[in-house]
Amino acid sequence: MDRLPVLFVSDLVVLPGMVVPIALDEAAQAAVDAARAGSDSRVLVAPRLDDRYASYGAIATIDRVGRFSGGGPAAVLRAESRARIGSGVTGPGAALWVEVEPVAETVSDHARELAEEYKRLVVAVLQRREAWQVIDQVTRLTDPGQIADTAGYAPYLSDDRKRELLETPDVETRLEKLVGWTRDHLAEAELTDKISEDVREGMEQSQREFLLRQQLAAIRKELGEGEPEGADDYRSRVEAADLPDHVREAALREVDKLERSSEQNPEASWIRTWLDTVLDLPWNVTTQDTADIEAARTILDADHHGLDEVKERIVEYLAVRARRAERGLKVVGGRGSGAVILLAGPPGVGKTSLGESVARALGRKFVRVALGGVRDEAEIRGHRRTYVGALPGRIVRAVKEAGSMNPVVLLDEVDKVGSDYRGDPAAALLEVLDPAQNHTFRDHYLELDLDLSDVVFIATANVVETIPSALLDRMELVSIDGYTEDDKVAIARDFLLPRQLERAALTDAEVTVSDEALRELAADYTREAGVRQLERLLAKALRKAATRLATGEEHVDIGLGDLKALVGRPRFTPESAERTTVPGVATGLAVTGLGGDVLFIEASASDGPAGLTLTGQLGDVMKESARIALSYVLSHAAELGVDPAVLDRQVHVHVPAGAVPKDGPSAGITMVTALVSLATGRPVRSEVGMTGEVTLNGRVLPIGGLKQKLLAAQRAGLTEVFVPLRNEADLDDVPAEVREALTVHIVGDVRDVVRGALEPAAAAESPGGTARATASVAA
Template identity: 75%
Template sequence: MTQNLSLPVVFLHDTVVLPGMVVPIELDDSARAAIDAARLAHDSAKDDEPSRVLVAPRLEDRYATHGVVAVVDRVGRFAGGKPAAVLRAERRVAIGAGVSGPGAALWVEAEPVPETPVTDELRTLAEDYRALVVSILERREAWQIIENVRRISDPDVLADTSGYAPYLSDDQKRQVLETPDVGERLRLLLEWTRAYDTEDEVTDKISNDVREGLEKTQREFVLRQQLAAIRKELGEGEPDGSDDYRARVESADLPEAVREAALREVDKLERSSDQAPEAGWIRTWLDTVLELPWNERTEDSHDVAAARAVLDADHHGLDEVKDRITEYLAVRARRAERGLEVIGGRGSGAVVLLAGPPGVGKTSLGESVARALGRNFVRVALGGVRDEAEVRGHRRTYVGALPGRIVRAIKEAGSMNPVVLLDEVDKVGADYRGDPAAALLEVLDPAQNHTFRDHYLELDLDLSDVLFIATANVVEQIPSALLDRMELVTIDGYTEDDKVAIARDFLVPRQLERAALTADEVTISDAALGEIAANYTREAGVRQLERLLAKAFRKAATKLATGEVERIDVDLDGLEDLVGRPRFTPDTHERTDVPGVATGLAVTGLGGDVLYVETSVSDGPAGLTVTGQLGDVMKESASIALSWVRAHAGELGIDAAVFEKAIHVHFPAGAIPKDGPSAGVTMVTALVSLLTGRPVRSDVGMTGEVTLSGRVLPIGGVKQKLLAAQRAGLAVVFVPERNRPDLDDVPAELLADLDVRPVGRVTDILAEALEQGAAVGEASAA
């Protein structure tokens, strides 16, 4: 047939179809449209011919010049349910111009490619190609395919069987499709197939060499084992490494289950070659197991009074933490007296979480607890850990595998009941390597950690008698499931009196020693210490205070070394000469001397801090603008505060017309992210101050969230916020009424220094926080 055909086109992305091939294809929208169009044309013609389509490859940079006419044999679905069709390719055609046709498919004119006359040269090329294909198939032992290839006599048909060749790329198959001349087609196929045949022979040779090498290694292993047996019978030679490990395992003090597992590994070591990779990691594993203190335990001190004396000597204040440790010791002492103590028994451990800002003594407190108990102490730094294998260990077949940090800590401690400090658990991260926080769940659960299993050891490790003490700065960053496993003890920070006492009793002696000074050469007064704590540092802990003391003593040592003076007594007068001018001075009065500014209190990862809220009103489109790097919670609080003020404008003496202007609420220190439900009352107070023209009292601070009905909701971190208020020089602090029980945990000297006023409604704050002026009316609850 030489006449041109009009056919709908099926474009294929990842398959090249050559004449004679039968292929199933997945039907996308365009392919389904083409097949539907072919069926529609067939039904209209009312003849006995089957439905036909033109199959062509879809190219990125151009249109295909050739395709194949294919019969639609079957339309159905794949096993997975996706629509599919089976196409049987008949002949190669050249693709002409587009034509019109029924349906939504693209129709083109297809011109049949004229047949190439069969010549002797063509038969020779076909035979060469057939011989090459058969040789490749014989190496693969594909005998059925070989018979089919030998039966093909037509060079054109033989060349188009390359569509099934897996070693040809799609680009090569497209070139075969677009080469009408059979001789040229066979020359291309001979070139490509010879290149593949050469590469395939090299690959087979390498595979055979590797197989022969493995057989040689196995033969050498058998001969080596026989030689070892002969030497043993003759009594010659020294014990090899595996014999040494067997003796070490049998003489070691190991639990029975651990001993059996170790002996199984020794058996594997004896059966393996010294050059085998397995032998290296078996030796490393055995070394790790033998170094662990499986049955080593220190004896606890049960003298409760002596333990409390150790804690008091090492740390000033922190009564809640000391009470918790003392209670733990008292219970253990009573159980020991009554014979109830079970070393390593299930649930006998304890997990304490010390949470608070940096510099309050969390890590050093863990060391003091170990000293009070008479236990070994080891610290595990978890900050920045993102790999679960850091906690549970690596599989020991990995290159460079190690046990997890928990197992390494037990080995370092040298006993099975140490005090393990898990430092910075709030800074544990998670990524594609797993979640270390989730791995800590088993470690810190007293009901599970008696059978903790490290991936490297693959042995049950009893952690139930380990006293875990975790530290964190921000409790909210700890996953709730992990936080549930620990008993939270909060260390909020120190008052100025506490800092002076800590500096006098701990910091000054330590820094004098580091500077090689004595108390006879340098002294520092309590007044100077108080000045440093009040106006040179604003921190919850004492790290910056200690740095300033170190700086002062270095300068003092320099003066003594140069002979300027023979003795230095640091007081208020000479303080500036040693540590510079004060970095912090009370500025609340300056910040709040204009209407629209209020002083709030907040808690950050560094402890409590004051938070100023500034507001302004200007001509412009009505609306609220909030700036200062705020989170969603604080932005919502600003909207609630403005809504409450607008709803009670009449009672507050505010002209309603002012709400048609642009109102701006700003939180200074915009580079610091701020969020949390504790600034609502501060924003209400600042807005009322702005719109009534009455400044907020400079000695007043406040904290609490506000509702649309004007109620003050409870907040967290009361003690840290009160400490920040004291550092900032405030006198009066408003806290939510429902936080009144939290005041029981606040030191008495702090409550004596501040006038803390619990309030239940925001109008109570407005009535007392604003400077005298027009009276603020009582807002209704509705």
């Protein structure tokens, strides 16, 4: 073993065969001085490690000692061989002396093969750098150990890897590591070069396109065509706009077409229009929903009286979104996150105005889309761009008008959408109103996917039956069946009267309206489910009051006795008692597009061949109900106490107001009652109304619109109502004041209706009753 002073270096790793300059600090100077004094100018160069002492180093000879150009002391070392570091020993000078054991290297045939492979890889690396002189030196090397140790000069190897090579005495192992590292470096360098080449080509292409555009502009200028207006401006607008990636790509393609087209090209006009439409859409703009549930409920209550079901639905929607936001779940966008609500009910109950209140409660923009009378499918999906005057559909225009991707869109009068040779708009609405599909709604004009999943769609309709079943299935139905008399008075006091006072430029100090007058207007001057006619009458009364104030009166107090002079006589009076004074007339309940209504069904019999005559512009369903009713009465005559001979003649069933079409499966028990009343001569009780369909066996089938029918019964002054047994659950939706005002009989057999609805036999057999029955039968 030899004894050598140690020179620790921290900024490089010295491998055998390397010639390196070393800056001399105090410790390094001591090692150099010791080597020159006691070890034939030989020193052990070892890397300085933070966690341990080096186990290997390189034995180096000090070639020269001098100074760097900056003046600092330096020495040039020539590393000769690898050595294993032993224990420390004593030696002259202030340096650290250690025992060193030179490492003998054995070379196998595989090592020679690896050396040739590594030399080939090194040459490839050097060729990339065009270091031809170094390549000549590397190719002249033959010793595998020397070839491996040339890695000390490799800049792509880290100091840790070079230290690993220093501490690997086996030549074959060193070469295996170097071959793998160098291959990885070459692969990485090739990838980097490819990326750089792509970037350079992209820059060159951009410069080329810029040059060509300048040349094209010069050519157009010489031809007198000029630059197409706004071509460059559209490109800058598209690049600066906040657009989704797929929208930006499509817009840039159209800009390219615009730049290549001349002013004479008809495509240029519609390309500009299309680009303007795309750039005006709020692709990434959304409004923040309110998080205050109580404040939202307060807004809804302040704007509308009643309507608890729809208010609860909106509050539930807000509560769910607030919880999702609290838990960090996705709130905006995504499949099926929006709401599609259908408000169904008669006119004047507040469906349209409720949409505005919902938008205010949610803190969203509001847009109304009127669909009444729409027959062109392109109104929903838009026109193809190739058509003259093409426009996007109403849905896209609504989003554009709102200025956000999550507005409240009111689809008004969806039940009045028609269809003809131009398509079926209701079918086009299927995708719009389907929460599972509208996140990729595609308008024919845009031809781009539009995410409508966060839009709250509120559709309104008067009659649900006219809406296609497939479309109805995609919406959540919320029925608004109408208001009670108490509701109308409250609405008139809190909403209608203040609005009409403002429109007439009146104040509370100038005109007052009593609650008794409001109740009289709601009860005897109007008979509607909503409050539109009530508001018109209030407006008329206030106009009269304004006229009085203009002629000298200081204050007008509108009470019960003033209504006749201001708005005329009452238009509606209870007529059930008058209509049912003769046998053969029964009071039924029906639902129309204007809400619930009472329906009088009259029956008479005359001499002639047996048969049934139906008048009153009845639909097929009501005609069938009349035939079923007559068959039932004839087949169960004994049970009903009816003489079959009375009805074995020419029977005529009429529903008054013949100019109004009537149809629907709910008049069966009313027709049975009218026929039994005719046959027995017993009038139907004037305070009784009924609704329900009947079978040939006398079973009473359920009907729809029970709430609207009971409201109509209350408005008409009826006190008892017969309803089907299977509609008993629907009574929960009826307001409490209506249930208290009406006695509701739940029946499953039409015989129960007949027993409860007809006057007692004793009353019918009175002189007046007998005379009425005889007159009716004779008629």
